[in-house]
Amino acid sequence: xxxxxxxxxxxxxxxxxxxxxxxxxxxxxxxxxxxxxxxxxxxxxxxxxxxxxxxxxxxxxxxxxxxxxxxxxxxxxxxxxxxxxxxxxxxxxxxxxxxxxxxxxxxxxxxxxxxxxxxxxxxxxxxxxxxxxxxxxxxxxxxxxxxxxxxxxxxxxxxxxxxxxxxxxxxxxxxxxxxxxxxxxxxxxxxxxxxxxxxxxxxxxxxxxxxxxxxxxxxxxxxxxxxxxxxxxxxxxxxxxxxxxxxxxxxxxxxxxxxxxxxxxxxxxxxxxxxxxxxxxxxxxxxxxxxxxxxxxxxxxxxxxxxxxxxxxxxxxxxxxxxxxxxxxxxxxxxxxxxxxxxxxxxxxxxxxxxxxxxxxxxxxxxxxxxxxxxxxxxxxxxxxxxxxxxxxxxxxxxxxxxxxxxxxxxxxxxxxxxxxxxxxxxxxxxxxxxxxxxxxxxxxxxxxxxxxxxxxxxxxxxxxxxxxxxxxxxxxxxxxxxxxxxxxxxxxxxxxxxxxxxxxxxxxxxxxxxxxxxxxxxxxxxxxxxxxxxxxxxxxxxxxxxxxxxxxxxxxxxxxx
RNA sequence: UGGGCCGUCGCCAAGCGGUAAGGCACUGGGUUUUGAUCCCAGCAUUCGCAGGUUCGAAUCCUGCCGGCCCAGCCA
Numbered sequence: 001x002x003x004x005x006x007x008x009x010x011x012x013x014x015x016x017x018x019x020x021x022x023x024x025x026x027x028x029x030x031x032x033x034x035x036x037x038x039x040x041x042x043x044x045x046x047x048x049x050x051x052x053x054x055x056x057x058x059x060x061x062x063x064x065x066x067x068x069x070x071x072x073x074x075x076x077x078x079x080x081x082x083x084x085x086x087x088x089x090x091x092x093x094x095x096x097x098x099x100x101x102x103x104x105x106x107x108x109x110x111x112x113x114x115x116x117x118x119x120x121x122x123x124x125x126x127x128x129x130x131x132x133x134x135x136x137x138x139x140x141x142x143x144x145x146x147x148x149x150x151x152x153x154x155x156x157x158x159x160x161x162x163x164x165x166x167x168x169x170x171x172x173x174x175x176x177x178x179x180x181x182x183x184x185x186x187x188x189x190x191x192x193x194x195x196x197x198x199x200x201x202x203x204x205x206x207x208x209x210x211x212x213x214x215x216x217x218x219x220x221x222x223x224x225x226x227x228x229x230x231x232x233x234x235x236x237x238x239x240x241x242x243x244x245x246x247x248x249x250x251x252x253x254x255x256x257x258x259x260x261x262x263x264x265x266x267x268x269x270x271x272x273x274x275x276x277x278x279x280x281x282x283x284x285x286x287x288x289x290x291x292x293x294x295x296x297x298x299x300x301x302x303x304x305x306x307x308x309x310x311x312x313x314x315x316x317x318x319x320x321x322x323x324x325x326x327x328x329x330x331x332x333x334x335x336x337x338x339x340x341x342x343x344x345x346x347x348x349x350x351x352x353x354x355x356x357x358x359x360x361x362x363x364x365x366x367x368x369x370x371x372x373x374x375x376x377x378x379x380x381x382x383x384x385x386x387x388x389x390x391x392x393x394x395x396x397x398x399x400x401x402x403x404x405x406x407x408x409x410x411x412x413x414x415x416x417x418x419x420x421x422x423x424x425x426x427x428x429x430x431x432x433x434x435x436x437x438x439x440x441x442x443x444x445x446x447x448x449x450x451x452x453x454x455x456x457x458x459x460x461x462x463x464x465x466x467x468x469x470x471x472x473x474x475x476x477x478x479x480x481x482x483x484x485x486x487x488x489x490x491x492x493x494x495x496x497x498x499x500x501x502x503x504x505x506x507x508x509x510x511x512x513x514x515x516x517x518x519x520x521x522x523x524x525x526x527x528x529x530x531x532x533x534x535x536x537x538x539x540x541x542x543x544x545x546x547x548x549x550x551x552x553x554x555x556x557x558x559x560x561x562x
Numbered sequence: 563u564g565g566g567c568c569g570u571c572g573c574c575a576a577g578c579g580g581u582a583a584g585g586c587a588c589u590g591g592g593u594u595u596u597g598a599u600c601c602c603a604g605c606a607u608u609c610g611c612a613g614g615u616u617c618g619a620a621u622c623c624u625g626c627c628g629g630c631c632c633a634g635c636c637a
Contacts, residue, residue, distance in 0.1 A: 037637050128635055135633055139563045173635055183565040185633050194635035213637050237566055237632050316575050321630055325573045328586050413595055457595045522596045550597045
């Protein structure tokens with residue numbers, strides 16, 4: 001177990017649970033739940049909650065339910081319930097029970113009746129605007145609704161008629177009778193039920209009144225025997241209400257709500273509303289666009305479940321509201337892929353090289369290791385031929401300082417192959433470099449050249465065997481670290497978040513079927529975008545670049561130059 | 563402004579009265595047919611600030627300062 005593991009498993013929440021286990025608070029049992037509302041796709045912030053809730057169940061030998069918090073029929077959809085299950089399973093977690101808050105609608109209704117009978121809930125007939133007005137403000141107390149003094153009989157009658165569909169949307173609302181002068185606005189007679197004549201994705205048209213979050217969530221937890229109800233800190237102010245309902249109802253148990261800090265992540269937005277907006281406006285091509293911080297987007301981008309779980313472990317659980325740097329996530333995926341991704345060669349921006357002293361009809365089969373540090377991953381073969389492609393960025397007519405790739409008259413090694421020397425730069429009429437004429441040193445295959453040092457090593461692909469492909473390079477979706485904290489986030493879309501290269505040349509082994517991520521040597525980690533092939537051949541998505549010391553050197557040089 | 567919560571290195575985060583873990587990032591150096599990986603070294607005399615309690619405080623107390631959340635019939 002690594003140190004980061006122990007960190008993630010030793011948060012303040014874990015300490016609370018350990019203590020509860022010691023004192024036998026819940027009969028020595030631990031039960032959690034992951035309760036998404038099915039109104040959008042899961043994102044990296046949910047991953048933190050998933051890892052926490054399922055991780056705790058795993059660690060303490062408890063249970064964790066997947067529960068759809070589906071009390072708002074107008075926003076929810078079955079499409080989302082399916083996508084959510086796919087994502088949770090993809091991360092490698094198994095729920096104990098698959099639940100729907102809507103499965104408890106009847107029980108919730110009965111409990112509401114109970115509260116009315118106790119004189120602790122009433123039907124209010126004020127308009128929405130009036131209710132807002134009566135609620136008061138942060139600094140001034142609210143005032144009682146004139147309907148607050150309705151008799152129990154009247155409330156019972158009205159609530160039952162609400163259920164039977166007698167009233168229009170918004171005509172009445174069921175409220176808890178608590179305290180209109182509470183300094184905590186949440187406690188100023190919170191709404192429990194609203195009338196909505198709407199089709200529900202799970203209960204159909206069985207109901208026309210729907211319970212609200214505060215009333216539903218605590219009871220759902222209690223009904224499922226949840227011991228620790230973990231949520232983010234914005235729900236902290238609602239904890240008194242969570243407890244109020246459970247204290248006033250004959251529920252089977254009283255779970256404990258504990259809040260942790262929500263994840264904020266640089267250069268993106270983590271809000272379902274904003275993500276949905278990006279999809280709707282067409283800034284991205286769907287919830288699973290590889291630039292999206294959704295789990296489906298990250299999956300298509302090439303992130304592995306292990307890397308996301310490791311990320312969750314590394315960021316830890318606290319009540320702080322911080323913003324995590326992108327480099328941390330990138331470090332997690334690089335660690336995983338460096339260890340596990342087979343290496344391949346791919347030329348992204350091809351430049352033809354003709355090795356003039358290599359016989360026209362000759363061809364050698366080279367053996368290439370699939371992984372430089374893991375021989376057990378085997379090897380593959382690649383033909384060496386007279387014409388090859390190298391990357392345009394690996395050649396410079398006027399090289400900047402410290403450039404150690406190919407230059408006119410200079411030498412460089414073709415990775416796994418020979419050392420070549422650039423003899424001539426051939427240009428077209430417009431002055432663009434068309435191809436390079438080189439020679440090779442036949443005595444450099446698998447050995448260092450005699451009497452000189454060749455520092456540069458570049459990747460290449462044999463021209464006649466190259467496989468065409470389109471490669472998509474992704475960058476951060478936003479151009480500033482905290483787009484949500486600076487006015488309209490849509491003003492900060494990074495125009496270069498996607499760069500498509502459609503004339504890429506891959507080594508032939510990449511046309512064979514494979515499922516894992518691969519490293520294109522000296523470029524980065526990539527994955528096949530299944531089901532998104534184009535007329536340019538296979539489509540690869542760049543998951544993340546390799547660390548790039550050369551890029552840093554260039555940036556420093558550029559900074560010095562200005 | 564009323565209420566609630568939070569402030570430990572650029573970022574995340576241990577620490578829970580005995581004298582500042584770790585990861586990411588960054589900076590040097592070594593190995594290397596990926597400017598990758600790997601390795602080694604450096605990186606908070608100080609814990610938002612100011613007082614107080616104590617032999618001893620990031621940890622306890624008081625007061626300030628800064629940030630976040632709450633006025634949906636959303637979750």
